[in-house]
Amino acid sequence: MKVTSYAQGSAEGFSFTPENLEIANKFVARYPEGRQASAVIALLDLAQRQSDGWLPGAAIEYVANFLEIAPMRAFEVASFYTMFNLKPVGKHFIQVCRTTPCWLRGSDGLSEACKKKLGVKFGEVTEDGLFSVIEVECLGACANAPMVQINDDYYEDLTPERMAEMIDDLRAGRELPVGSQIGRLTSSPEGGPQTLQDLPPFDGKAVKMAPEPGSAEVAPSGEEG
Ligand code: FES
Structure with missing residues (x-):
């Protein structure tokens, strides 16, 4: 609240x-x-x-x-605005999304994992000042539910076990991979793309579009090799 x-x-x-x-x-x-x-x-x-x-x-x-x-x-x-905190938070401020898509996919388990692992209730800061956890409403990453936000980053496709591991990593000063924790590319389906599979891999360069009919790049009919 x-x-x-x-x-x-x-x-x-x-x-x-x-x-x-x-x-x-x-x-x-x-x-x-x-x-x-x-x-x-x-x-x-x-x-x-x-x-x-x-x-x-x-x-x-x-x-x-x-x-x-x-x-x-x-x-x-x-x-x-819920983005502003009016009381102290931990160095790692965990916000567990609890809205319907995340809830259906197990957000209750993430909340419990956080509270159990950290020994705090929602809104409390751990004694070492490193962590605090709250529940929030939809953070807009429902396709990869359940998810949490930690400071400015999103961590998605979580399980209670992965949540506990992430807390251990943060406590040890290790960097976490942001985004999907099961390697999903953005919000593509689990297991990889199901359609448009014959497209060449996108390498980040500009895609060359097909020339407009009648443009200089289109060979006049009869000139094809
Ligand atoms: S319901 Fe959790 S990100 Fe939308």
Whole structure:
């Protein structure tokens, strides 16, 4: 469930780092004079990234002051969108999708695996600060259900066993392969493509289209070799 109160004064004197200040000014410059408030989502996201994945009250107020809007206007945005966290999260922030396609494909098992492996309830942070886990609604990768989001990346075609392995890998500092965990290419069928199998492999180069009838590349009739 979305937390709608924020930790007042838990981050003293928040301000953007020089690098983030430069980025924030670029975001604001994208909008016409007097419309700088339109950058509020981008700036809250920037502040959240600077604050270890969550938005203390001081960061929300800083963004509001930066944009010259009432603090409540920034808080309304931060409390509405689930992408903003109003309390601390772990270094690896796991969001388990629980909407129907993922649920039918076993998301309950993923949630249980996370809670059991980490020894926390939803919304809690592990003692070492490394992990936190919540359940969320559809993340838009239903074709490869069940799936989770960890920080900015998606991990798909999961089982409880694979979820537990991934937590072990993250704890050991190992990198995880993103996307399908069974090697599925994007959202193609399990076992590989079932149609259009005689196409040459796509190598990432531009595909040469057939020439238009009548173009210079089409040999006039009778000139074929
Ligand atoms: S239902 Fe899980 S990604 Fe859509």
